[in-house]
Amino acid sequence: MKVALFVPCYVDQFYPQVGVASLQLLEKLGVKADFPMQQTCCGQPMANSGCERDAVPVYQHFVKTFRDYDYVVAPAGSCVYHVRKHFDIIDQTTEVQHVRTNTLELVDFITTVLGVTEIPGSFPHKVGLHLSCHGQRGLHQANESEITPVRDGQLRRLLSSLQGIELTELDRNDECCGFGGTFCVAEEAVSARMGQDRVQDHVRNGTQVLTGGDMSCLMHLEGIVRRRQLGIKVMHAAELLNGNPV
Numbered sequence: 001m002k003v004a005l006f007v008p009c010y011v012d013q014f015y016p017q018v019g020v021a022s023l024q025l026l027e028k029l030g031v032k033a034d035f036p037m038q039q040t041c042c043g044q045p046m047a048n049s050g051c052e053r054d055a056v057p058v059y060q061h062f063v064k065t066f067r068d069y070d071y072v073v074a075p076a077g078s079c080v081y082h083v084r085k086h087f088d089i090i091d092q093t094t095e096v097q098h099v100r101t102n103t104l105e106l107v108d109f110i111t112t113v114l115g116v117t118e119i120p121g122s123f124p125h126k127v128g129l130h131l132s133c134h135g136q137r138g139l140h141q142a143n144e145s146e147i148t149p150v151r152d153g154q155l156r157r158l159l160s161s162l163q164g165i166e167l168t169e170l171d172r173n174d175e176c177c178g179f180g181g182t183f184c185v186a187e188e189a190v191s192a193r194m195g196q197d198r199v200q201d202h203v204r205n206g207t208q209v210l211t212g213g214d215m216s217c218l219m220h221l222e223g224i225v226r227r228r229q230l231g232i233k234v235m236h237a238a239e240l241l242n243g244n245p246v
Helices: 009-014 016-028 044-048 053-066 077-089 094-102 106-113 133-138 154-160 188-204 215-227 237-242
Strands: 003-005 071-074 103-105 126-130 209-212
Touching: 003 016, 009 016, 009 215, 016 106, 016 237, 044 053, 044 077, 053 077, 053 094, 071 077, 071 094, 071 106, 077 094, 077 103, 077 133, 094 103, 103 106, 106 154, 106 237, 126 154, 126 215, 154 237, 188 215, 209 215, 209 237
Parallel strands: 003 071, 071 103, 126 209
Antiparallel strands: none
16 A cells, blocks of 8 residues: 655644654554655645635646555645545546545544554543544534534544543534634634634633644644643644654
C-alpha cells in the first residue's frame, strides 16, 4: 500500500508538530508514508474567498503530486472535505477521481482502511473534543445532535481507548467554533463570539486538554484560550493518539 501524507499549509507553518505526530502515528500502526516535498496548499482558502477559478492550478498541482499513491492521508477534515467535494470543477479524469476518492482524513484512514479500533497508550487528563463542521457533517465522522442524542464517532472511540482519559460532556456537543476560514476575517465579531461561547462550554465542564481533528478550528479556539489566559492546553488529536506529552 502506497501512502502519502498531506500536511495542510497552516499546519506546516504554525503547527509542524501535528504533521510530525501524524507521521509517527502512522509508522506505529505499520504504515510507511511518503511526504512529497512538492506538495502545497489544497486551494481551499482561495476557493472560500470567492476565487475558486483561480484555485484551479492549485487543484491540478495537488492531483499531479498525489496521483500515484493509493491513499493520501491528512490530519485535517476541512482540507480533505475540500479535495473530495470541491475538486469537481476540474475535468474529472481518472487521476482526478482517484485522488478525490482516496484522500482521507487521518482518523478515517486509521479506522476504515487500517481497521484499527483501539490505540495503545494512556492520557490521564480530562479531554474536551471539538468536532469540526467539515469533519462531522461533511465527512460524517460523528453523530449529529439534531439527528440523534447519542454522542458517537470515530475519533471519540479512538480517544476513549486511551487509558485514563476522561472525555468532557459538553452542553452543546457539536456546535461550530465560528472559525470558518476567511469567515473569521470577514465577520470577525460574530466569529469571535461563537468561539468564546465554544470555549466557555469547555471551561464550564472542566476541560483540561482541548482537542479535535482540525487544527484550523483549534487555532481559532487556542487564540481565545490564550487571550483569556485560561489553563487549557490545545492539542491536535494526532498528538494525543501518538502519545505526545501535555
